[in-house]
Structure formats: structure tokens, C-alpha cells
Amino acid sequence: FVKQGKKWDKLNLTWGVRRYPTKMRDSTGDPEHMYRWEIQREFRLATEVWGRVSRLEFTELESKPEEADIIIDFNTGYHGDGYPFDGQGRTLAHAFYPGHGIGGDMHFDDDEPWVQHQDSDNTWERVSLFITAAHELGHALGLYHSDVEGSLMSPYLIRFPSSFRLPQDDVRGIQELYGVDEKYKEDPWPSTSTTTTTTTPRPAATPRPPPRPPKSDKPDTCNTEYDAISVIRREIYIFKGKYFWRVDAQGNLLPNYPAKINRFWSKLPKNLTHIDAVYERMTDGKIVFFIGNKYYVCRGNQELLKVGRLKNLGLPATLKKIDAAFVWGYNGRTYLFAETMYWRFDEAIQHVELDYPRAMDMWRGVPYNIDSAFKHNGTTYFFQGKMFWEFDDFRMRVKPKSPALSAPFWLGCPNIKNPYYPKTT
Amino acid sequence: SGDRDKRDIIDDRVQWYLMQYGYLPASDMETGNLRTERQLREAIKTMQRFGHIPMTGELDAATRRLLRTPRCSLPDVMPGEGNDFRIRVRR
Secondary structure, three states: OOEOOOOOOOOEEEEEEEEOOOOOHHHHOOOOOOOHHHHHHHHHHHHHHHHOOEOOEEEEOOOOHHHOOEEEEEEOOOOOOOOOOOOOOOEEEEEOOOOOOOOOOEEEEOOOOEEOHHHOOOEOOEEEHHHHHHHHHHHHOOEOOOOOOOOOOOOEOOOOOOOOOOOHHHHHHHHHHHOEOOOOOOOOOOOOOOOOOOOOOOOOOOOOOOOOOOOOOOOOOOOOOOOEEEEEOOEEEEEEOOEEEEEOOOOOEOOOOOEEHHHHOOOOOOOOOOOOEEEEOOOOOOEEEEEOOEEEEEEOOOEEEEEEEHHHHOOOOOOOOOOEEEEOOOOOOEEEEEOOEEEEEEOOOOEEOOOOOEEHHHOEOOOOOOOEEEEEOOEEEEEEOOEEEEEEOOOOEEOOOOOEEHHHHHHOOOOOOOOOOOOOO | OHHHHHHHHOOHHHHHHHHHOOOOOOHHHHHOOOOOHHHHHHHHHHHHHHHOOOOOOOOOHHHHHHHHOOEEOOOOOOOOOOOOOOOOOOO
């Protein structure tokens, strides 16, 4: 087994099916299709596969799946992440490794002929939803693909008997991540060869922590995340909410900051609550801001030259915002990032290049859903939460000492270890 | 058959498949490095290892079947690991 590097920081996980297959027996009456409850049951059995051998516990959020840690969707074709589906056959499904937002979510190709495990032969004509779901759940829990023959985390679909037993390679992997369940050897294994529900009653999941108290308007310089960062006119500008900081070319935080963005860039929208990304164009030095699904091109801080929508740049019309934008020092090209994807942007034609988006995996070690990224003194930095990752452009991976706390490095704050952000591998 | 095998190896679709699942370093798509036939054969061998078929480095019948086998969308080799062909040796 191979651990991907991320794991959940809790043992009670919730899951829910947000988007069911378009063809279900409930509506079509076709015996080749599954009932809705059968689909839920296959997923429930998949959670039991991992829950029985580890300390993990799973609870279905049937009525509010969008609030679950692991949200399950059936999609077709391009569906907003870096892994478009390809119709029946070949790619079946994918999942995202543990994390916020899309982290932990599982996507299944709606075009596949999904069937209950007992009805499957695991060919492209009758694909076991249970086996595929259990495999994807392995990713959602932090396991990478394994090259051990017969393991569930093997990337290619293999046939398992109707009475499924989690192979030892996978058992060791999940137990190393989340510990061993005390009853591991005593419990019977879940059977998929019956149509009756075999759910074992589980204690209720630990309630979610109460929502954080509302933040004050002005961010705390030494304890905050950043919305966007860029070098503009040789100074570093760091944006958070309605405010920004400036760090001069010598690395000194300028006094009287954070200051309101609108006081400096008065032509940006008056009701501005934050900016998503910003970069200085290499070709003409103009500053490009991204706010929601719009972009704003400014000359200096007094003149607004252009306002447009993201879709006018060739980005998907459904894209609500981008996470980061920067000019990469390696090739001088502009890159845009959103969730699990990124685009290369052609400044000459003001349009994203062909063959994009691509998956964020290309930037090895950089997490999904970054907050911001920028180039400084020839080095690329990525930010998420209160941490930043220094990137090695030549080896295409984050540098060994990453991630590190942002505030001490960029804003001269005391370097106090933050217990909420332990160093990850 | 040798000519056919070579043609298939440089076929964009095969290369795309190898990149898509992490057998060829995806970073090459950004940096534009060219690949050698040896690199492609090594990538095929890695794919064969994950598919549990003989590691011949050739696009043989078993490998062609593997290319059509249903699978997970996620890559098998972590980017930068396994087949890091970007390291060059200075003569």
C-alpha cells in the first residue's frame, strides 16, 4: 500500500450521495438499473469495508449530503475538475484525497453500467458499484494506488468474489493511517451476497464543531489566511478580506497596514469584500484582479482599464472564481488555478491555451484549493490556510522543508507553532 | 509487427494514456522536454507492473487489453516518482 500523505484528523466521517445516476430503476422501471436504495446500500457496504478493520466510523447524511465530509456525485464528461469522464468503459470513477472543500469527495461516471456487486461480473458491461466505491473510498481516506496483486487499491478493475474480504495489503494501509479497530478479528465480514441490509448499528458521529465566531473586519496580521499575494512594482502585496499589507523590496512590512483595498484601488467595486487573485502582467505591467467570476485590469492604482467575465478568457462559464494567478518564473507564462485544475493563459490573445485545464497533480506536493500563489525573486510559492509551500520549478515538486507558517516568514511575526497546522508529509 | 509496435508507442493516444495515469512525468507537458523510445518503454513497463502482466515494455496483446480495461481515473505513480526522466547526465 502507499499512503498519499493526507489523512482525516477525525475518525467519525459523514458521507452522502448528492447526485444520483440519471437512470435509476425507481424512475425507468428498467431491471438493468439500480434502485436508489440499492445504490445507497452499495456505498454503505463500501464504508463498512474500511470501518470494520480500522477505528473509522461512517454516518450517512441522507437528507443533507452537501454537508457531508465525503460527497458522492454521478457525473458525465467534463464536470468541473481535472478528471473528465469518458463515457462507458475505461475510466470509472475518482476520488479526492482527504481535505477541505472537494477533499474526500467521490465522483462516478454516470455512463457506466453500474450494478449491485452480486450482479456484476466486473467487465465493462456490468460494473460493481460496491467494489468501485470501496476503491474510491480508499483514496478519500488517504490511500494511493497499490501495485500489490489482488489489492482493492489496485488501479485496474479486478473481479472479487461476491463475499468480499478486504485484502491484507489494504487492511495494513488503512490501519496504519487510522489505527486498528478493537473488534477487528471478531467481527463478521460484510456480505454483499444478500439483498437484505447488513448495516451494523454505529454510534452517532461526533457532532460538527460549532461554527467559528464571526471574524472582525480587520484581519489579524499574525494569525490569518491570505486571499491573494503578488509582487507589484517590486513590493509584495498580501490581500485578505477588504484589506492588504505591503512588504517593501527589503522585506520590511510597511507601517499602518493592513489598509483597505478600496482606499488604494479606488476604482475596484465599492462593495468589494475580498479579491480572489491578482498578478502583475509581464508584458505591460498592468495589474489584473480576479473577484468572483469577473476580472479587472488596472493601470497603477488610479485607472481601471477593463472589466470582464472569466468565461471571456476561455475559462468555463460555470467557474465561480479562481484561486490564484501568477506568472511562472520557469517560462514567463501566466497560470490560473481553481480547485483541482489549472490553466495556462496566453497573454497575446487573452485566452487560455488549448489542452487546458489540467490536473493540479502536476505541481507535486501542492495541495488542491490553494488560496494564492506568486513568484518572488525567481521562486514560486503556494499558499493554503496559514501555510506556504516553496516550489522547485526544475524538479516540479515542493521543496523538502515545505510547508511552513506564512506569517513569520512573510510578515515578520513570531514563529509560534500552530497546533492546527501540523507539518504534513 | 516491430514497425507497428513502434508506431503505436509514439502514438499520441498511448502517450496521453501514459501521462494521464502518471507513468510518464506530467511535468514534461509544461517544460516541453522530448521523450526517447526508451523512456516510453520504461513507462509501459511500469504500467504493466500495475496491471500485473508481463513487463515486456512492448505494446503486446496483453498490454493492449490493459489499455482498454476499466480503471480508476487517478494516476498510479505519484508525479515526480518512478519515471523521472527529466534528470539529465552531463557528458
